[in-house]
Amino acid sequence: MSGSARRNGWLASAGLFLVLVALWWTASNAGWVSRVFLPTPQATFASLAEGLNLRGDGQGELLAFTLATVRRMVEGWLLASLFGVLLGAAIGVSPAVRAWVQPTLEFIRPLPASALLPLAISIFGLNPAMVLFVVAFGAMWPVLLATVHGFAAVDPRLAEVARCLQMPRAAFVWKIGLPNAMPDILAGMRLALTISLIVAVVGEMIASQSGLGQAILLAARAFRASELFAGIALLGLIGFASNALLALAENKLLRWQRP
Numbered sequence: 001m002s003g004s005a006r007r008n009g010w011l012a013s014a015g016l017f018l019v020l021v022a023l024w025w026t027a028s029n030a031g032w033v034s035r036v037f038l039p040t041p042q043a044t045f046a047s048l049a050e051g052l053n054l055r056g057d058g059q060g061e062l063l064a065f066t067l068a069t070v071r072r073m074v075e076g077w078l079l080a081s082l083f084g085v086l087l088g089a090a091i092g093v094s095p096a097v098r099a100w101v102q103p104t105l106e107f108i109r110p111l112p113a114s115a116l117l118p119l120a121i122s123i124f125g126l127n128p129a130m131v132l133f134v135v136a137f138g139a140m141w142p143v144l145l146a147t148v149h150g151f152a153a154v155d156p157r158l159a160e161v162a163r164c165l166q167m168p169r170a171a172f173v174w175k176i177g178l179p180n181a182m183p184d185i186l187a188g189m190r191l192a193l194t195i196s197l198i199v200a201v202v203g204e205m206i207a208s209q210s211g212l213g214q215a216i217l218l219a220a221r222a223f224r225a226s227e228l229f230a231g232i233a234l235l236g237l238i239g240f241a242s243n244a245l246l247a248l249a250e251n252k253l254l255r256w257q258r259p
Helices: 003-029 041-052 061-092 097-106 113-124 126-150 156-163 169-206 212-221 225-253
Strands: none
Touching: 003 041, 003 126, 041 061, 041 225, 061 097, 061 126, 061 169, 061 212, 061 225, 113 126, 113 169, 126 169, 156 169, 169 212, 169 225, 212 225
């Protein structure tokens, strides 16, 4: 994509965002929707500034919740990426293993991570380890399936050359399979990062763990709409920033693919 096209895309996105904020401002200030349910942008920003303590010297309560959610998201995503790549490589490198395991993967994959929360609670109890397990489990599947697909898509001629050279299986995985699967793996990791944020928030709401999920739930129960919208805005910012950072890393890691 050329620089001018990218710049035009950013301008269009910024314009759409400003239009949505203007509609929000009009709807709340004109009384189209009660401020009990739809606070003004000014009130939301004030709650955001107060929660993050942007005007003080200490750490605001909302900032502590945000850091807890981000830490839980990142830890779960790292575990999901690690186990997803290891298991995906072990399955994808062998056609026989893929034939045996694929039906089981397709059976387990559609299970929503939130549906496993009762099981995780019975095993781990209401503690951070339970939420971390559910986050890692829910986010692992995009990485696992993408890794399997990447290894399965290796050119058969490369596998034949490796056999002729009597290349060990570990060397084949590292030197041929992994570079071939890297675009799929990184795409799966980007999707897994979004899933890890969603599952972390749901887990915090259900398991009463400190984080943005708990903060949003408490604000909703107390009808503190501005704090509720401030938490939602922070979740959007976390998702946007994490996706942008991973897209930048993906662009750097895959430079060798571009002509």
